Amino acid sequence: MSHISQIYDIDLKLLRCFCTIVEERSFTAAQAALNLSQSTLSENLKSLEIRLGTRLCRRGPKGFKLFREGEVVYKAAKELFASVEAFKQKASNINQNTVYELSIGIQDGIVENPSARLHDAIRRFSDYYPNVRFRMEVMLGFQLAGRVADGMLHVGIGLVNEHYAQLSYEHLFDEQGFMCCGHRHPLFAIPEEELTLEDIESAAYCSRGHLEYYHPERARRPDTCGDIGLGIQSQLALILSGRNIGYVLDHTAQPLIASGALRALRPDRVRIVNPITAMMGPAAADFKLARQFVDCLIDVHMELGQSRLLPRPDYVTSCGTVVDRDGVFRVLSTAKAPAFAGA
Template sequence: MSNISQIYDVDLKLLRCFCTIVEEKSFTAAQAVLNLSQSTLSENLKSLEIRLGTRLCRRGPKGFKLFREGEAVYQAAKELFASVETFKQKASNINQSTAYELSIGIQDGIVENPSARIHDAIRRFSEYYPNVRFRMEVMLGFQLTGRVADGIVHVGIGLVNDQFPQLTYEHLFDEQGYMFCSDRHPLFAVPDDELTIGDIESAAYCNRGHLEYYHPERTRHGITCGDIGLGIQSQLALILSGRNIGYVLDHTAEPLIAAGSLRALRPDLVRIVNPVTAMMGPGVVDFKLARRFVDCLIDVHMELGQGRVLPRPAFATSCGTLVERDGVCSVLASARVAAPESPKRAHAAGPAYGAA
């Protein structure tokens, strides 16, 4: 690999293209993200490889594969962009009136939640910092937490992910959902008084991908290993097909219940409660504008009464759904049961699953 004594703007552009290809794991997906033609994207990668003096990846009929040299360049590029971002944040703290861009990531399914007041927080923040430009993107949960941890996204709004302990979380509101099946599923016609927890346990379960580690036994073993829908809409399509049962949030399920397409399975016993939080990575906590936006998020949700926590069960678990049978609490999927903690901070209590 050749030595580079000087970094130019064009090098940064080429590196960003390369990083996008790696993160999307294909040229086709990267084309859509970057809005570039295949020929332009290929030329950019070729120019970067010539500049560095080495091949970075394989592309072609056999698919995409990152070489060892490509992995080294990708990691170095991530560190470079993180350093640039840190400089921009420190520079903006010197003079907050200077125009600046604030990157906000939102997990799918949150904006349309009636309890979400993100638009009010944006309006309030804009009154104080009118020169700040927002860059907002809706993404899947695991993508959101990863980008927040890497410093690519300044503030994330989504569920707690204990795979990223370095993130800081501030509770905003709770989202609630129940286990549903569609009118094409065998359980749809079973009366409530005949539907048992055993019936629910034995049905193939569909999860949203980033919640998979909450239900390890349900999603990875035996006949209950159902499909994975990466995101709320993908999961919903699989549930509506009749192939799986799965959790659907209240606001998402409401119109489908009215249309007769979905039915809640024993809502008196099985439900899910997730804390929606504002999250920041370790490299952003000293970024004043990001902190101010998080303050606005907290304020508007508290002022409008959305900061309340939905009733929680006597016990909570991060790996399964708590149900009640004959007055005895047990876990729908085998999991460790922990005593409840204060819900004021979502990172302290974690995701809550419980009996209604």
Template sequence: MSNLSQVYDIDLKLLRCFCTIVEEGSFKAAQATLNLSQSMLSEYLKSLETRLGVRLCQRGPKGFKLLPEGEVVYEAARDLFASVEVYRQRAASLGDGQGHELVIGIQDQIVDNPRAHVDEAISRFSDYYPNCRFRVEIMLGFQMTGRVADGLLHVGIGIQNEQFPQLAAERLFDEEAAIYAGRSHPLFAVPDAELTREAIENAVYCNRGHHEYVHPEKTRNAATRGDIGLGAHAQTTLVLSGRNIGYLPDHVAAPYVAQGRLRALRPDLTRMVSPVVAMTGASVKDFKFAQRFVDSLVDVHTEARVMSAARAPVPERAETPTAPTPPYRRRSSPAKRRTAAS
């Protein structure tokens, strides 16, 4: 890499193309993302290799393979672009959002959840910062979490992943899920009174691929390792087929349950409650628009929980007095926080 004594704009362009090829895993996939022809993409990669003085990857009939030198360049380029993004965020924080973009990633099944109020949070944030533009992408959970950790997303909204303890997380609401079986699966017709824990645990289990950390032992056991569904709807398709049982969010499974095509297996045993959070990485700690949007998310979802609790029927008075519930303290709005900080 001795040939690269100074970094120019063209070098940044070539590096971005190279990073896209690596992240997409092939030239063909990168073509669609970058809207470039394969010949142009190949020419860019050759130019980058010439500038660096090393070969970065193997490409040809056998596919794309990153070489060790390519791995070093890729990691260095990611660090470089993360630093550029931090600069952009800090510079943008000096103004009112004019011309700046807030990049949000949302896990694939979250928006469909009746407890989700992301649209209301976007609307509330826009009242305070109308000049800030949103870029929103729906993606798989493990992709979203990884991009937040890498600084490629300002805010991620999805199920909290304990494998990334370095990320800051603000709870928004809870997602409920259970293990479901499709109509053609042998366990579908077994009454709950006869359905044992052992029968459920020994059934072939559809897992979530890279995002699987709920039942890793099932994915390692050849007897219970089933298909892989990347995303809630992909997994639902596999469970509907009857080939596997698997965890599905209740709100995703509900329409199929109503049609008699899915059934929850012993929810008293398999019920799982997962917190859905707004997560941010260390790179956005000084980026006020990301922090203000998280504030809007927390405010809107907290208010929704309080209103839901207020509408809930009052339980009968217990014979034994219980401790009083602490009074609800509403977080200050983004506008009030902004005023207090100024």
């Protein structure tokens, strides 16, 4: 690689484009994420490669491949961005009368959940710190923890499917979902008293891709592995098509069930419960405003009392179904959750 004696703003822009291409694993997905045309994105990558004096990745009909040089640049760029963000956070503690920016990432499907009190937390925080500007983004769950760990987000709010030692977690509330099928699916017409757990477990199952850390083994079995919906709305579209069954969050499913477009399959016996948490990385922990916002989140959700928590199943069977002491079959996140206060 060529020796770079000075880094300019344009270099940072080019590096951010390159990092997005690597993280999305394709030019098409990176175009959508950056809202850039293919020609502009290609020109940015070409300019960066010329600036560095080496090719970073392969793109074209054979697909995307990151070269060794690209891996080195990607890692160095992420470290650079994390250092810049850490500087901004530490500098922002100097004078509270300055306008600062707080970056928040929220997993899709959470904002509209009636148990989520995000709007109350934002209002309360704003009363304390009126000069803070929010930068909020709704994203897929599997993107959240990585962005927080890299220092690109001050706070992430969502489902925890893997725990990282460098992140801190605070339980906010539980979300609940039921196994559902669309009105075109064969199970839709089976009377409730005739529908068995075996019928449900043998049907093709629509997973949420990278969030399948907590789903049953049916998402990995060839006979029941159905489509993959990256994001709640994508998964819902596949379920409504009649191709698969899958878990749909309660607040999303209710109006569709009422309209006849969706059916909950044995809701008396099959459901899923996920803890929703606020997470911070090591850099954000030193950023007083990030900690204060998380405290506001905790406070407004704790005011809900035990209504924010749902009953916890006791153990998991070999097929991924969970059985309570009362004999009710449920499914719970199998991700190792921390011992949350009050949970």
